[in-house]
Amino acid sequence: MITTLSTSSTSEELNVILQRDVIVKPNFISENEEATLLKEIDPHLSRIKYMSSHWDDAIQNYREIERKNWNANNKMTIDKLRQHTLECYPTPLVLLPLTHCLDLSGDGEIRPHVDSVRATGLLSTISVVKKKEPVELETAEESRRVVLRRTETNGHGKNCPILVRIFYSTEIKSIPMSLYTSGRMPKNEIQINTWPSAKLKDLAREVRYACREANKRGARLIFSSVYVAPSKNFKRKPLGVVITGHSSSLNKEQGSPEADDSEVRLNANNFKVGDFIEVHVMRSSPSRRLRTDQAIVPESDFRTVNRRF
Structure with a gap:
């Protein structure tokens, strides 16, 4: 079953965005699959110290690894996530070969940001936790506690920038x-x-x-x-x-x-x-007559967030 994420936020704009552009699939993996994933990832993450800030200031108090090879059981779980990602996208995708594993500390935070170009198009994630604690979703108006354990979250971005x-x-x-x-x-x-x-x-x-x-x-x-x-x-x-x-x-x-x-x-x-x-x-052709009543760099009607020259 696939459901949209809902909150009790008083922000109508936030509610519209969440309901339109985010899909949450509860119990996407089982408790046993969750435990198996953590058992393989934890030994590698535990050797890394939490970092206070990200290179683009998008994440605070976190540690991360990327994995390409998994044991047989976890490979089935990751393959299921990859297959579901392909099914959610309207056009053929070339998926990245590495799986990004992100661990936040107790006071860690992922800030609202425009993601790296490497993740453009569609981002699918599995939320796993060691303890049965809800994940806190914060808005400018209030905090709303939403249980996202073992769920698969998929951002569509149909009408967003x-x-x-x-x-x-x-x-x-x-x-x-x-x-x-x-x-x-x-x-x-x-x-x-x-x-x-x-x-x-x-x-x-x-x-x-x-x-x-x-x-x-x-x-x-x-x-x-x-x-x-x-x-x-x-x-x-x-x-x-x-x-x-x-x-x-x-x-x-x-x-x-x-x-x-x-x-x-x-x-x-x-x-x-x-x-x-x-x-x-x-380049222009010298023989072609050109109009001069238009500015070469006109005013733009869209917002530029990131340029790399």
């Missing part, structure tokens, strides 16, 4: 698909938090902050999405073209050499959470 990885290139050739297949990523990357309804002009603005060539009037920013096809291979799909210094081409003939898709939204092109975005920056 999403973390998008944008890879840009000024090379003549496109970024080879073999990079993604091998697990490597292109070197020129921007990470932003936005919504599926973001316009290409918003993403173009972020690219212009990072890439000097994209700032030149007449530069063509060719957007594509990179996704995992049902065949498990990475595929590329065009999203549109934004031309620095041009206005939208919604009133122009499709396919025109002066076409600009600034107003096109990500979700209009079936963009999915977890897809990558590629931007191929091409």
Whole structure:
């Protein structure tokens, strides 16, 4: 049985987010499976001191390990979690090979934060405790004690801001698909938090902050999405073209050499959470006449949380 997490919080916004974007599956594992997991993990965690702060200040008083190999019984439990994660996601996933094990001290805390790009898309967790004590869920208004023992929690993030990885290139050739297949990523990357309804002009603005060539009037920013096809291979799909210094081409003939898709939204092109975005920056053509009535870096209607140049 899968249920949504509910609280008695007076914050209507919090209740909506929890009920919409978090799924809790009670008794996802048995008490015996819980004990077996702890028996394997504890000897490794006990040799590590609790750390007072995390590198991005997201966690306090914690210790952690990552494991790839498990004993036979625990491998079945981890495989069950991985399979359930795949079933909850609308598109094919490439799961990380390592399982992250996090232990909080009695006064440990996980603060609200935007997670690492390594965990973008979907995060599934199993809550295990040594004692039958409830986990305390705190809000700004009050504290609500919710028993989460042996549950599997799954964050959907359907309508919440999403973390998008944008890879840009000024090379003549496109970024080879073999990079993604091998697990490597292109070197020129921007990470932003936005919504599926973001316009290409918003993403173009972020690219212009990072890439000097994209700032030149007449530069063509060719957007594509990179996704995992049902065949498990990475595929590329065009999203549109934004031309620095041009206005939208919604009133122009499709396919025109002066076409600009600034107003096109990500979700209009079936963009999915977890897809990558590629931007191929091409230099302007001297023979092309350009409009000058639009700012090169327009005001953005989405919030940038993290950039890496």
